[in-house]
Structure formats: C-alpha cells, structure tokens
Amino acid sequence: MSIILTPEGSITEGRWAAETPYLADLVTRCLAPRSGGILLDYGCGIGRLAKEAIRRHGCRIAGADISPSMRALVVPYVGSDLFFSCAPAMLDLLIERGLRFDGAISVWVLQHCEHPAQDIERIRRALTPGADLFIVNNRYRAVPMRGRGWANDGIDIMALLTASFELQETGALAIEPPSPSFTDNTFWAHLRARP
Numbered sequence: 001m002s003i004i005l006t007p008e009g010s011i012t013e014g015r016w017a018a019e020t021p022y023l024a025d026l027v028t029r030c031l032a033p034r035s036g037g038i039l040l041d042y043g044c045g046i047g048r049l050a051k052e053a054i055r056r057h058g059c060r061i062a063g064a065d066i067s068p069s070m071r072a073l074v075v076p077y078v079g080s081d082l083f084f085s086c087a088p089a090m091l092d093l094l095i096e097r098g099l100r101f102d103g104a105i106s107v108w109v110l111q112h113c114e115h116p117a118q119d120i121e122r123i124r125r126a127l128t129p130g131a132d133l134f135i136v137n138n139r140y141r142a143v144p145m146r147g148r149g150w151a152n153d154g155i156d157i158m159a160l161l162t163a164s165f166e167l168q169e170t171g172a173l174a175i176e177p178p179s180p181s182f183t184d185n186t187f188w189a190h191l192r193a194r195p
C-alpha cells in the first residue's frame, strides 16, 4: 500500500480510504463504464481502482503494469473473473491482434515512467478512436533513481497527452482533508483519443 500511495502529508491508509472513492467518482463521470465494456488500467498497481470500477459497474478491466510483483498481487486483490493483468509487452501483443479498449485510466503512473511518450502512445493505440482516457498525475515528474530518490527530468506530461488526445476537462484533486501542497502539485484530466 505504501509503495502505491506515499503518505503525502497524510497517512497512507487515510489517503487510500479518502482518495479511492473520490477517484472512482471521477472515473464514473469521465468514462461512464458499462457492464460488458472493457477498460484498460495502465499502471494498475494493486488494482484498487479496477476493483472499485468492477464493483460499481460490472465492467471488464485489463490491468497493465511494468512490475511483475504488482501483476501478481493485483489478481487476488481485485478477485474478479472480470479482470486480468498483463505486462505492457503483452498488451502490445493484444493490440497487435486487434483488441481495442472502450476507455482507459492511468492514475499516478506517467509521472514515474522513464519514457512517458512511449507509454502514452501505447495507451492511444489500445483505445478505440474517440474513446476516453482518465489521468491523475503530479504536475512535475518524479522518476525513480535506483535508491537515489526521485528526479524531475522536465518532461511535460500534459503537453505529451494533448499531442495525441483532445483535452475534455481537467481539474485539481479536492480530496478531504484539504492539503494545499497536494492539490497544487497534482491534477486530473479527461481526454479523448483523436479519431
């Protein structure tokens, strides 16, 4: 839990409990998941949002994650036949073989990716043209530096996203209890894959 969500001025458990339903409400608003549809959760981690979306909407979800341990942990945590996990390379194969998703979420992921342009392009290829993407991200990059903390390499994630997607709506995360540093340094965005 503490790997997925760092404390950010609150305790991890408190952040998890407050943030997960708040983000699930935004996913509902932006993607309108439907039973029978299939969503991509890119950088699914342990699957807290996939689990909540399946509980609320009965949709199917593929969780892609670069970490083999997350891919193993997510399956029992989500605990649903409507979910499977895969590596990004396996997602590429599914896309190559014609699978397209009705929508995608990527929450607290792109800020950490070494090559975010490649990840954004993979998400775009995975989507049906005109499908929606829900993003939550830091405003600044935080690339893990192998035991030497985090680095901001200056890449502008929103600029990369809007090169391939049309921005529908963006906003600050107004999660209780209020934390100005958290709110100022993060954003959510609803984007649409260009046809």
Ligand SMILES: C[S@@+](CC[C@H](N)C(=O)[O-])C[C@H]1O[C@@H](n2cnc3c(N)ncnc32)[C@H](O)[C@@H]1O
Residues within 6 Å of the ligand: 003, 004, 005, 042, 043, 044, 045, 046, 047, 048, 049, 064, 065, 066, 067, 070, 088, 106, 107, 108, 109, 112, 113, 114, 119
């Ligand atoms: C902070 S966690 C967020 C997990 C989940 N989205 C959530 O909000 O609970 C970031 C996740 O992104 C994954 N990740 C990092 N780089 C990735 C990449 N290039 N492709 C896919 N997953 C990646 C990590 O392994 C980790 O599980």
